[in-house]
Amino acid sequence: AQSVTQLGSHVSVSEGALVLLRCNYSSSVPPYLFWYVQYPNQGLQLLLKYTSAATLVKGINGFEAEFKKSETSFHLTKPSAHMSDAAEYFCAVSSDTGGFKTIFGAGTRLFVKA
Amino acid sequence: GAVVSQHPSWVICKSGTSVKIECRSLDFQATTMFWYRQFPKQSLMLMATSNEGSKATYEQGVEKDKFLINHASLTLSTLTVTSAHPEDSSFYICSASSTGRTEAFFGQGTRLTVV
Numbered sequence: 342a343q344s345v346t347q348l349g350s351h352v353s354v355s356e357g358a359l360v361l362l363r364c365n366y367s368s369s370v371p372p373y374l375f376w377y378v379q380y381p382n383q384g385l386q387l388l389l390k391y392t393s394a395a396t397l398v399k400g401i402n403g404f405e406a407e408f409k410k411s412e413t414s415f416h417l418t419k420p421s422a423h424m425s426d427a428a429e430y431f432c433a434v435s436s437d438t439g440g441f442k443t444i445f446g447a448g449t450r451l452f453v454k455a
Numbered sequence: 456g457a458v459v460s461q462h463p464s465w466v467i468c469k470s471g472t473s474v475k476i477e478c479r480s481l482d483f484q485a486t487t488m489f490w491y492r493q494f495p496k497q498s499l500m501l502m503a504t505s506n507e508g509s510k511a512t513y514e515q516g517v518e519k520d521k522f523l524i525n526h527a528s529l530t531l532s533t534l535t536v537t538s539a540h541p542e543d544s545s546f547y548i549c550s551a552s553s554t555g556r557t558e559a560f561f562g563q564g565t566r567l568t569v570v
Contacts, residue, residue, distance in 0.1 A: 373557060373558065375558065377561075382566075383563075383564075384548065384561060384562065384563040384564040385499075385548070385561045385564075387558075387561075390557070390558060392557040392558070431498060431499070435558070435559065437557070439504075440486065440487030440489075440504065440506070440552050440559075441487070441550075441552040441556070441557075441558055441559040442487075442489060442501065442504055442559075443489070443501075443550060443558075443559050444501070445498045445499045445500075446498065447497075447498045448497075448498045
């Protein structure tokens with residue numbers, strides 16, 4: 342079974358500050374991990390994914406995440422927040438068993454203050 | 456890249472009627488498709504998994520007679536919401552995967568409003 346826990350339903354940062362969104366996973370098989378962003382009334386956009394290659398993954402819009410197996414974590418970071426980063430972020434887990442059924446965390450709403 | 460398209464993007468229907476949502480993989484053959492539901496300010500909840508030519512597997516608590524899923528070809532899955540009620544109003548999203556890929560690809564979603 343797989344699950345994801347996102348710590349903090351809301352995160353608020355100032356423009357230009359570091360963004361850190363936390364994600365911990367549970368998986369009985371080697372996981373594939375993802376971060377998606379969702380803007381209001383829109384679908385999902387893939388930010389980045391970990392698929393058992395490099396543990397530090399770089400994504401779009403300056404985001405990156407590090408897979409830490411010992412901590413079962415996959416936290417998302419961005420050095421400098423921009424107003425346009427304000428959105429809902431979902432961490433998700435899947436595996437190649439079960440056809441890549443994707444399980445989502447509860448989501449973290451990121452607010453960016455001017 | 457791999458593209459998944461849903462149709463329609465939004466639909467309004469009257470209470471008691473049925474509505475069909477299509478999910479198509481445009482440039483690959485999808486051996487497995489998934490349907491999710493997202494209520495406002497909530498996460499995506501998996502409703503069911505469908506494999507081409509097989510009956511869908513529904514998650515616990517999802518009424519299979521209300522949410523009919525058909526995956527008749529490797530590029531098309533449909534979700535039919537039967538006898539829709541206002542509480543079925545939601546954002547429905549599909550995803551598709553295939554052998555040899557490392558992720559499932561998501562459609563843009565369909566917003567269903569039942570009035």
